[in-house]
Amino acid sequence: MKKLTHKLYTAVVFAFLYIPIVVLIINSFNASKSRTVWTGFTFDWYRRLFTNGTILSSLGNTLIVAAIASVCATVLGTAAAIGIYNMHKFSRAVIINISYLPILNPEIVTGVSLMLLFVSANLNFGYLTLILSHITFCVPYVILNVLPKMRQMNRYLYEAAMDLGASPVQAFFKVIIPEIMPGIITGFLMSITYSIDDFVISYFTYGPTSQTLSITIYSMTRRKVSPEVNALSAIIFVVVLAALLVMNIVESRRDTERIPRRKKNAEVSGK
Amino acid sequence: MNRKSRIAAAPYLVWMIIFIVVPLVLIGVFAFTTTVKTDADGNFLSGEDIAAMQEELDIQNEENGTELVVETYDKVIFTLDNLFRVSDYMPVLVKSLWLAAVATAICLVIAYPLAYMISRIGEGRQKIMIMLIMLPMWMNFLLRTYAWMTLLERNGWINKFFALLGMGPFDMINTQGAVVLGMVYNYLPFMILPLYSVMVKIDSRTVEAASDLGANSLQVFSHVVLPLSMPGIASGITMVFVPAISTFIISRMLGGGTNMLIGDLIDLQFLGNAYNPNLGAAISLVLMVFILLCMSITNQLDNEDMEGVLL
Numbered sequence: 001m002k003k004l005t006h007k008l009y010t011a012v013v014f015a016f017l018y019i020p021i022v023v024l025i026i027n028s029f030n031a032s033k034s035r036t037v038w039t040g041f042t043f044d045w046y047r048r049l050f051t052n053g054t055i056l057s058s059l060g061n062t063l064i065v066a067a068i069a070s071v072c073a074t075v076l077g078t079a080a081a082i083g084i085y086n087m088h089k090f091s092r093a094v095i096i097n098i099s100y101l102p103i104l105n106p107e108i109v110t111g112v113s114l115m116l117l118f119v120s121a122n123l124n125f126g127y128l129t130l131i132l133s134h135i136t137f138c139v140p141y142v143i144l145n146v147l148p149k150m151r152q153m154n155r156y157l158y159e160a161a162m163d164l165g166a167s168p169v170q171a172f173f174k175v176i177i178p179e180i181m182p183g184i185i186t187g188f189l190m191s192i193t194y195s196i197d198d199f200v201i202s203y204f205t206y207g208p209t210s211q212t213l214s215i216t217i218y219s220m221t222r223r224k225v226s227p228e229v230n231a232l233s234a235i236i237f238v239v240v241l242a243a244l245l246v247m248n249i250v251e252s253r254r255d256t257e258r259i260p261r262r263k264k265n266a267e268v269s270g271k
Numbered sequence: 272m273n274r275k276s277r278i279a280a281a282p283y284l285v286w287m288i289i290f291i292v293v294p295l296v297l298i299g300v301f302a303f304t305t306t307v308k309t310d311a312d313g314n315f316l317s318g319e320d321i322a323a324m325q326e327e328l329d330i331q332n333e334e335n336g337t338e339l340v341v342e343t344y345d346k347v348i349f350t351l352d353n354l355f356r357v358s359d360y361m362p363v364l365v366k367s368l369w370l371a372a373v374a375t376a377i378c379l380v381i382a383y384p385l386a387y388m389i390s391r392i393g394e395g396r397q398k399i400m401i402m403l404i405m406l407p408m409w410m411n412f413l414l415r416t417y418a419w420m421t422l423l424e425r426n427g428w429i430n431k432f433f434a435l436l437g438m439g440p441f442d443m444i445n446t447q448g449a450v451v452l453g454m455v456y457n458y459l460p461f462m463i464l465p466l467y468s469v470m471v472k473i474d475s476r477t478v479e480a481a482s483d484l485g486a487n488s489l490q491v492f493s494h495v496v497l498p499l500s501m502p503g504i505a506s507g508i509t510m511v512f513v514p515a516i517s518t519f520i521i522s523r524m525l526g527g528g529t530n531m532l533i534g535d536l537i538d539l540q541f542l543g544n545a546y547n548p549n550l551g552a553a554i555s556l557v558l559m560v561f562i563l564l565c566m567s568i569t570n571q572l573d574n575e576d577m578e579g580v581l582l
Binding site: 006009010013014016017018019020021023024027035036076077079080082083084085086087095098099101102104105106107108109110112113114115116117119120132133135136139193197199200203204213214217218221229232233236237240241244248 | 275276277278279280281282283284286287289290291292293294295297298301381384385388389398399400402403404405406407409410411412413414415417418419420421422424426427428431456459460513514516517519520524534537538541542548551552555558559562563566
């Protein structure tokens, strides 16, 4: 009985989470332009989507901005984490707290503050302002992920590498970087995700030439929405679902691979 | 690694100052200043003054066939007016606070049992459940909110369903309820995930020990599960409350024109018809200070509870 209520409750919450998405997907096959009348099945909106210049170019913009911003944020943030880790306690605390402000602050405040900066600096709103803002809100996520890896790392690994004849540069790239790599990768992936998903900060910093997908969707929802947007969201949903499934499968495979290896290690150390 | 590696942070420090510190300082500067018109000698000119001077010039212009315009200079002066004007919008601030608080409370009530149930099932199924909760978050939130418009409309799907039962139609869209629903829907995962991540660490043996020692299920909850999940509650509340109180999309899409929130107000001052960045900055400043204060309070609570748990 208890189990049944648990299952029922879980089912209700998941239904709540997924009903809107199901509605979008169903409507993407609806021949009628109306959102609420079903007149027949069609693939028309998918075909039109791929000839819709506005949507395609904004999709391109989104990907370009996400790629540039997340690469820059990863390099900048990783270097920052290494530097911050080696700082004195006080300056470290101050810098970390300031770095987390873009995460803690409401997005709208970050967006508005960057807009004021660009207006005051007389910058034209466009790719540059958009990419600068995206780097700014992505860097904290990289630092947030790399810094714990620095802390977990053995402090003497670097010295050991140098004692064994590595130059500081070699020691850095062959010892430090591999050690903190998982943090770097997570930070990079989070940056890409947040950059692609961002609306509020882009809204305050984009220019007419650099519309991202979120901005295009927003301007569409303000007018009569064309069902192509539904088709687009169905595609996005399938892509994300596939990505998550692949990630899960890869992870579980790695886990099953790891178990025998660990056993082997145990045997070796047992000897 | 040595102290010299501190240099690695140098580029970021420059970045941080330009793109985090300076913009926030600018919000402060804009909030406490306003731009006024002056003449060449630095005397203030009101709009009426300028209009009167222009009228005189127009007479000259007509006589001489010239096109002279009153020369004015912009001057930035310190003022507290913007901050005082924020209080004119008190109803909007109170409404945002109220709706965000209601949405946060509903999220907590829905998410708490769910997070607990998920944390008690097998590991493999936990992973799938968490993936399913994160999946909607990866969809563009504008699209998800837009889908609710389709559902809630007067001739939308929910009203069609009620019509089959011979009820309705109900006015659901463009109400405060719709705004709260949008907030709950969009931010529910932000409540479930932190709750789950602390609950999964609660050892089921602790729970069993409590009931073995004679605690009934209510006591197990209030003396064991609740205190141990306090950090998750605190971070869940901040993760839902902050975006909920500052949203301007959900209120615009689901609340119609009548349910304006702080976010809409700020947007209106910067990109809307009521262009006034000084007032916008003042509202942003109030919002930011309020949220950082709230956060430091929940942090405090969180830490104290953690100590209580450890003791």
